[in-house]
Amino acid sequence: MTNIRSLIYVPVLHTQKEAGEILLSLKRDEAGASSDTSLVEQEKSVKEMWDGIHEKIQNTNISCPTIRIYQDAMPVCGREKEIAEKLAQKASRNHQLILELVKNGANIEGTEDPDLLIEEYGNLSQLIGKAAVSIQSYRDSLNEYKEKGALLMKKRDAFIAERIKSTLKEGETPLVFMGVRHELEKLLQSSFAINYIIYRLPFKKVGDIYNV
Amino acid sequence: MAVNKTKILVIDDEKDLCFLFKKILTPEGYTVLTAGNGYDGIKINQKSDPNIILLDLKMPGINGIETLRRIRKKDPDVIVIIITGYGDAETIREAEDLNVYEYMSKPFNNETVLKTIKEAAASKDKDD
Numbered sequence: 001m002t003n004i005r006s007l008i009y010v011p012v013l014h015t016q017k018e019a020g021e022i023l024l025s026l027k028r029d030e031a032g033a034s035s036d037t038s039l040v041e042q043e044k045s046v047k048e049m050w051d052g053i054h055e056k057i058q059n060t061n062i063s064c065p066t067i068r069i070y071q072d073a074m075p076v077c078g079r080e081k082e083i084a085e086k087l088a089q090k091a092s093r094n095h096q097l098i099l100e101l102v103k104n105g106a107n108i109e110g111t112e113d114p115d116l117l118i119e120e121y122g123n124l125s126q127l128i129g130k131a132a133v134s135i136q137s138y139r140d141s142l143n144e145y146k147e148k149g150a151l152l153m154k155k156r157d158a159f160i161a162e163r164i165k166s167t168l169k170e171g172e173t174p175l176v177f178m179g180v181r182h183e184l185e186k187l188l189q190s191s192f193a194i195n196y197i198i199y200r201l202p203f204k205k206v207g208d209i210y211n212v
Numbered sequence: 213m214a215v216n217k218t219k220i221l222v223i224d225d226e227k228d229l230c231f232l233f234k235k236i237l238t239p240e241g242y243t244v245l246t247a248g249n250g251y252d253g254i255k256i257n258q259k260s261d262p263n264i265i266l267l268d269l270k271m272p273g274i275n276g277i278e279t280l281r282r283i284r285k286k287d288p289d290v291i292v293i294i295i296t297g298y299g300d301a302e303t304i305r306e307a308e309d310l311n312v313y314e315y316m317s318k319p320f321n322n323e324t325v326l327k328t329i330k331e332a333a334a335s336k337d338k339d340d
Binding site: 009011178180181182183184185186194196198199200201202203204205 | 299300301302304305307308312313314315316317324328331332335
């Protein structure tokens with residue numbers, strides 16, 4: 001009988017600001033922070049989500065040194081910890097949690113193909129540029145963005161799945177933080193027994209770039 | 213949506229949980245209806261037109277996602293909050309595609325559920 005390894009999968013929502021900063025960090029650029037009330041509300045909801053995830057991870061009693069962390073939009077670049085530190089300083093609860101786990105002995109792994117992330121950044125920037133023209137122009141461009149995004153997501157997921165399989169060491173458990181639109185689990189379920197950690201996903205409060 | 217006019221339909225095969233929701237929501241002024249499976253939930257939704265549905269995913273007969281798919285055909289706007297002990301990535305995507313307000317896992321904190329319901333009801337007020 002084959003002994004199938006266990007994988008912890010945490011589906012997450014990002015705030016629009018957070019998603020922007022993840023991509024922007026790769027470009028060494030500054031994200032435009034908004035003081036819009038809805039963004040404040042979004043961040044509050046996402047913070048609550050992360051507080052719940054934090055508690056649930058603690059309750060698993062898994063030993064940190066046996067955890068290898070894979071994070072949505074974390075490029076393979078050799079500066080993974082530095083990126084997590086920068087984003088944690090910008091109050092990303094996601095990255096604050098990663099740093100806490102790393103401090104307790106967990107390893108963080110470069111997860112995504114940087115070229116694919118830059119492509120995603122380009123598509124997103126183009127879409128955001130349309131929003132600067134008018135909401136109608138933004139809506140008109142959404143379908144094109146969605147089509148390109150779906151193809152790109154498949155490539156990103158394929159890369160991530162291979163990355164997990166090739167970097168995971170004997171005795172380690174992968175802890176995967178992934179945005180809810182990824183379909184990564186489909187590529188992993190034949191190799192791993194997937195255990196989900198879900199606290200709450202406040203879809204309507206956080207919204208997404210499609211719902212404008 | 214004033215609390216005392218808000219009707220909540222709980223669709224869950226766990227009788228204890230339906231009872232718990234009645235116990236925590238009724239004193240807050242909500243009218244609580246319950247259904248023990250998806251088929252009954254769809255019927256009660258059509259007949260009673262609730263403002264908010266609390267929906268379990270794993271139920272005998274049709275599951276929560278299929279129940280929601282059928283509800284959405286006739287009722288695209290009702291606020292739906294998924295409360296489940298058996299979530300996975302695929303059902304999360306399906307739930308989001310079916311315009312779910314929030315996806316929560318069991319066991320849950322009563323205060324969090326109550327707060328989410330209040331926020332959901334208030335968001336409906338804003339939309340109206």
